[in-house]
Amino acid sequence: MIRACDLFKSYGSADNPFPVLRGISLDIEDGEFAVILGASGSGKSTLLNVLSGLETPDQGDVYYEEKKITGLSESELTRFRREQVGFIFQQYYLLPHMNVDKNVKMGADLSGNKDYREVIEAVGLGDKLEKLPGELSGGEQQRVSVARALAKKPRVLFLDEPTGALDEATGRLVLDYICRLQKMYHFTVVMVTHNQNIAQMAHKVILMNSGKIRDLYRNDTQKTAYEIGW
């Protein structure tokens, strides 16, 4: 379980702080699919970054089970991220001169996972191992970044607008892969999105407004990527 306790974070200077997280507390269970929604600037990405250990809060704590990650040194945090979490962003951040196989192997090498090719198969790119990112469509490139993030078998997959750069059909396809992979590998998903429809795929929905949680609810049933509106 991921537990956030009373998180506060401001940008700007000490004289002129700009509060972005203003007292966030929440729990995300193991294996849960959690979606963070909210208007632009409401603090979604900042919350994701604090939950994943990419940024530290000014106040408050983040726990993974009993382990507190706030207060870890930079090198301990780097190790924690390397071993425990995967990231997917709107941009794919693939290395352009490396083929699909090598891009995904890079993720696998972080944990010494030798079976990384099964993840490439699982995202449907088993026949594109030798292709360079520039030879792939946007959806295929995002599937490579999904495979790279999952190749090290993370406990938690953090996604920040993973379908933001994709058209509807490709966005649905990528979301469908993420859900199917979650069923195969049982990792936790925490996803930031502007697309309110995606909330219907989630177990838990966290609605943010001006740095606070405006609403947090669980869905009794989850829709598939092909059942939601877009």
Ligand SMILES: Nc1ncnc2c1ncn2[C@@H]1O[C@H](COP(=O)(O)OP(=O)(O)OP(=O)(O)O)[C@@H](O)[C@H]1O
């Ligand atoms: N590194 C930073 N330095 C200064 N201000 C920042 C920084 N990161 C975010 N902000 C500001 O904090 C506020 C919240 O940003 P954040 O990216 O968390 O919001 P968001 O809800 O994810 O927005 P969007 O949906 O537009 O991506 C915004 O006003 C943003 O400009």
